[in-house]
Amino acid sequence: DSGSARASPEQYDIQYLTPVEIGTPPQTLNLDVDSGSSDLWVFSTEMPASSVKGQAQYDPSKSSTAKRVQDATWNITYGDNSYSEGIVYKDVVNVGGVSFDAQAVEAATAVSQTFTTDANDDGLLGLAFSTINTVQPSQEKTFFDNVASELDAALWTADLKYHKSGCYDFGVIDDSKYTGQITYTDVDSSDGFWMFDVSGYGIGNNTFQSTSFQGIADTGTTLAMLPAQVVKAYYKQVRGAKLDNSQGGYVFPCQANLPSFVYGVGNARYEIPGQYINYAPVDNDGTTCFGGIQSDAGIGFAILGDILLKSAFVVFDASENVPRLGFAKK
Numbered sequence: 001d002s003g004s005a006r007a008s009p010e011q012y013d014i015q016y017l018t019p020v021e022i023g024t025p026p027q028t029l030n031l032d033v034d035s036g037s038s039d040l041w042v043f044s045t046e047m048p049a050s051s052v053k054g055q056a057q058y059d060p061s062k063s064s065t066a067k068r069v070q071d072a073t074w075n076i077t078y079g080d081n082s083y084s085e086g087i088v089y090k091d092v093v094n095v096g097g098v099s100f101d102a103q104a105v106e107a108a109t110a111v112s113q114t115f116t117t118d119a120n121d122d123g124l125l126g127l128a129f130s131t132i133n134t135v136q137p138s139q140e141k142t143f144f145d146n147v148a149s150e151l152d153a154a155l156w157t158a159d160l161k162y163h164k165s166g167c168y169d170f171g172v173i174d175d176s177k178y179t180g181q182i183t184y185t186d187v188d189s190s191d192g193f194w195m196f197d198v199s200g201y202g203i204g205n206n207t208f209q210s211t212s213f214q215g216i217a218d219t220g221t222t223l224a225m226l227p228a229q230v231v232k233a234y235y236k237q238v239r240g241a242k243l244d245n246s247q248g249g250y251v252f253p254c255q256a257n258l259p260s261f262v263y264g265v266g267n268a269r270y271e272i273p274g275q276y277i278n279y280a281p282v283d284n285d286g287t288t289c290f291g292g293i294q295s296d297a298g299i300g301f302a303i304l305g306d307i308l309l310k311s312a313f314v315v316f317d318a319s320e321n322v323p324r325l326g327f328a329k330k
């Protein structure tokens with residue numbers, strides 16, 4: 001079995017939303033596929049109407065296949081301190097044609113203000129490792145872990161794009177979506193993340209620095225959060241760039257000509273075009289812009305979010321004893 005689902009960007013590529021069918025008859029919700037967490041949770045009819053502002057809601061009472069998981073609860077806090085919690089059902093979930101008939105669907109009973117104001121985001125579909133799923137008292141499996149054995153290959157791929165729709169594929173590597181070779185690197189999943197070593201970096205045409213650092217491949221994080229020294233070296237090449245703590249990071253004149261950022265996976269080198277690193281204006285007249293590369297200070301590892309991931313075709317491969325990530329140009 002294999003399948004393919006759209007990943008459509010919201011404004012500034014802040015996140016990508018993927019249609020997911022839940023229940024019988026199918027209820028379609030647009031979820032944020034997040035390789036940095038492991039809960040599939042949805043806005044639901046179980047939450048107060050005051051915290052729903054335009055989102056689609058999963059209604060288990062309208063699904064003939066929904067079954068409540070007695071006494072199960074969940075709660076999760078994301079990197080930006082947004083939050084959600086609720087109860088659990090088992091129901092049919094179909095993503096891009098790949099279906100599992102008893103997926104834990106975590107129905108929200110409460111969400112933080114940030115989720116309420118994100119009108120198009122109906123929930124998250126976590127694809128990190130099931131060891132960090134938050135359901136209690138018995139942890140549940142991710143959608144990928146549930147379907148892996150029925151997939152032609154136990155892997156999924158991310159082909160995110162700059163200001164355009166891309167794809168998440170399950171169970172197959174579509175060779176038309178990349179060029180050259182896929183470079184694989186081992187993943188350390190002991191913290192539940194797709195964590196790997198970035199082998200080094202380069203700024204524009206400057207010499208590549210072979211200084212490796214650990215990072216997680218996180219489709220749910222918008223920006224690329226990298227070691228402070230790397231980020232400082234990058235913005236040193238941008239005239240007028242400065243670290244503006246009131247804005248929460250490095251900003252620069254929107255007209256700046258940004259250098260590309262090169263990152264290493266093993267012996268391979270991948271490039272984020274400078275244009276991708278001009279994330280969004282911070283002011284209404286569009287004179288000052290916020291950088292797509294920011295510091296990972298205080299996190300403990302780098303977070304390779306969409307700004308970086310959209311520059312490559314990425315394979316999340318759990319088909320062998322040791323999981324691995326594959327990167328290819330496209």
Ligand SMILES: O[C@H]1CN[C@@H](c2nc(-c3ccc(C(F)(F)F)cc3)no2)C1
Nearest residue numbers: 034036037078079082114115118220221
């Ligand atoms: O926790 C880490 C796991 N992956 C990262 C992630 N963060 C979100 C997120 C989505 C939407 C919102 C909101 F709508 F604005 F509330 C907030 C956070 N999704 O994945 C961070």
